[in-house]
Amino acid sequence: MAAITTAGPSTAASEAFPIAARTTDAVKEYGKGDAMVRALDSITVAFDKGRFSAIMGPSGSGKSTLLHCLAGLDRLTSGTVHIGEVELGSLNDRQLTMLRRVRVGFIFQSFNLVPTLSALDNIVLPLTIAGKKPDAAALAEVVRITGLGDRLKHHPNQLSGGQQQRVAAARALASQPEIIFADEPTGNLDSRASTDLLDFLRHAVTELGQTIIMVTHDPLAAAHADRVVFLADGRVVSEMQAPTADSVLDVMRHLGD
């Protein structure tokens, strides 16, 4: 119990870092009447710039919903979400699209690569969509650290799962977004590939100053983060700085997962 701090205003990010994204009284409801489910139940939370944050919780705790709302993929029922100083609720579909295009990067559990495009074309896809030329040096750096140099001409079906997820990670980095949202990025990977990917994400944060917010249910994955926010029943119930796999597992057990 000692490791668990109470939820509340104190979950705000520490003063040392500017805030990359935050929610205030975020509520998300699905369905109507008796069938209504409250996936987010008044969550107020902030995530620091330049840090690797993890969101954990048992199934149905609302962690994926929170990520989707933070990333502008889904809209809140009430409350606000900010990325930087922009309030997402005030944006129309096109503005949200532009925000995702310019300021946000994604890594999904199922790698979600475009099968007709080569690894390289997949990596630069967000830039192509935006009609921009990739910055050659930045791209070379991304390719170098993901170790995909000899795989760039391959199509997704010629790559292993780990390689595909590294392409997805490179894609998220290549457009140099403010925040990368990762939704269970290691969910479909074996432990070796998972470790590679997490090391890579850690590296991006430490070396490149990238902001990453990751949803995971794997304590080993969460242990790579700087901070873990725990959710249960749509509320923030706890958080932890500098987590280890054991300490995370401990909290999770208490949350009944």
Place this chain on the structure above:
Amino acid sequence: MIGISLRSLLSHKLRLALTTIAVILGVSFVAGTFILTDTINATFTSIFATANAGVAVTVHGHPIAGETGGVGGGQNHPIPTSLLTTVRAVPGVKDAVGNIFREGATLIGHDGTPIGGNGPPTFGANWITNSGISPYRLRSGSAPQQPNDVVVDAGTAAKNGLAVGQTLPIVFLGGVEEHFTITGIAGYGTSDNLAGATIALFTESTAERVLEGQNKYDSILVSAQSGVTDVVLRESIAAALPSYAEAETGQQAAAAAEQSTESTISTFIGTPLLVFAFISLFVGSFLIINTFNILVAQRTRELALLRALGATRAQVMASVLVEAAVTGLVASILGFVVGILIARALLSVFGSASTGGVTLLPRTFIIAVLVGTIVTVIAASLPARRATRIAPVAALAEALPETQPLPRRRIVIGLVIFVLGCAALLVGLFTSAGSKLQLIGAGFLGVFLGVALLAPLLVVPIAIVLGWPVAHVRGAAGILAGQNARRNPRRTALTAAALMIGLALVTCVAVLTDSVRVSTNDAIEGAFRADFIVFTQGPDFNTQAAQALQQDPSLADVTEVRGTSVLIRGSSQGIAAIDPANLGSVLSLTMVSGTASAIASANTAIVDSTEANASGVHLGQLVTFTFPQGASVPVRIGGIYTANALVSGYVVSLATMEPNVPAARDTIVLANAANGVSPSQAEVALHHDVKAFPLLMAMSRSEYRTFVGASLDSFLNLIYTLLAFAIIIAVLGIANTLILSVLERTREIGLLRALGMTRSQTRSMVRWESVIISLLGAVLGLAVGLGLGVAVSGSLHDLGITEIAIPGSNLIFYAIIAGVFGVVAAIFPTIRASRVDILRAITTE
């Protein structure tokens, strides 16, 4: 398993919607054609039955040489009026009347133009006073008594505001107007009308005069004394008849008339429409194959699971086929219903012919349902076979690779079918093989199937070329559009091939008409020396016009051209006759040997070189012409010329033809401006002269050229209309493939949206994929159509199609239209794609 098929069917309602529409369209075309022709036939049958109720026996002449019988009569050996006495004297005959019933009495409406235009036939006939035999029933007024009295049919009267007491101008056989007084309005049997034709009834002597039937009838109608059966009476009469005439019972005559109209309707309406209906179904089958291929691909996991749980291959196959059969059945029944509407619409466009409802025979329903269901099942059997090859292990595997290389076997089969198709086409076109049309049809089919089978090989290179500019204009959306168009070459190829067929046929016909246009223009410029041409779009016209023009001092070299059919070595052939005196001034024939003026000698002909070669005729040889009235005349070949688009076959002098044909009728009259008269003055004079002949048209050479062009254009428009169903189905096919692809790629589209693709970029991506597929269809269609058009035009060299022309502007127009079709086909798929819910797309497994 059937339960599984039906549940699958229900869950794919949207996916099968366009397939169903395609089958409905194809089947409705088939059903509509049958209903249309059945209804017209039934109308005639009931008319003949009621109109001839009082006729026990009909006497008419045998069909004459070189011609076939028809509705209007006049092509049978005429009956001299004296034969009426003979027939009346036969025991058992109650009464017999002479019947004159011929085409060529055109009524002029209140607006001064011919009633019916160039549409239904315009009959003239004698009023038959014996109402027990006559098919005509007076509705108001009285029978014609005076030479200038006329009774008109009730249908024409009602439609054109004709009433008893009015003066009615009538033109006979393309001649000048004569004025008649309407004394009565009559029905034909119980109908208002003979299925849309106009009928004008005169006294017998007037009918003989105006219809040029002096002392001749077309038939004799006989009623029987009570107690004498038709069959017995027919035998008695037949025994009394000379050899050129025969007797039929009323029933036989009605049956023969029905059969002859039925075969006419089937030749001119039924068969052509069915050909185009078949093309629509053929195109539709491509769409069906694609749909079921995609459904099977999407259900791979489910089908594999069924296999893993113990379903046999046969059960998997059956589950797909049952789904197809139910779809086909439902669509066919709907198609039958739509067919009824189409037939109704067409009947109301043709006007007249319909007397209310349509004729629905059980046969039509059975054919419609069988055709639609069988086509659907056969088309789905290829995807069904693919379904049986899904291994049970696929249930556990990741998604199958989307594209498999084209099997070598398929390439070989495609090549073989293509080559066989080309061979059949060429044999059908260029040799005198017995079943020309069947060979040509099979050739087209083979070429289309072969190209469709080989098309997947062409998809990638062509899509790369077409996609290049799109990628440069549309950025990411353009790049992805190009990639998507070639990610599944077989699917794209099949979709494009459906459009290819319609465009290839359109292109083929465009090349053909353009070749005819250019060849005719060449002939008009080269062979045609006359300044002016006078002609009609109806049957041949009498010589009044030529006589009038000969009186005009502004005109010179007025030359009649006549035509008739003769038997040459047992086969019927059209020959032309012309006045040799003016031949050189109005026509310029290129002679291979002999001279054109040789026809000035009696019983001498010139013939074109192709015909001469084909039938082995040489200069100086004697050829026997058997003329319609039976005279056999040996004709010497005095010259051989090169055929052109206006003149081909045998040509003789008027003097050679005249004694051997019953009536002098001109097909065209040619004339020049007289010496010292300017062409424009002569033209004014000519138009003034021809004004007296409401059915005739007079044109200068350049006007005639334009006129020929315009009639070719209207032919081309007719073909466009007939191919519209096939092209609509092809466009539906593109929409269908795109919708199914969009559904299949939901996750991918969601991802692109998540990565910052706007809705309009998403729409653009789908739209340009559609345009690339359409243009692929256009490239294939134009290429195949050009090949076919050149082959078909080339084969008509003998008919004077000496030039092969490629209508470049038409082809560019078709390509642009194809692109527009692509945009249209994409409307619904783009909406679907832009509405993809990002979150559901990327999170659902």
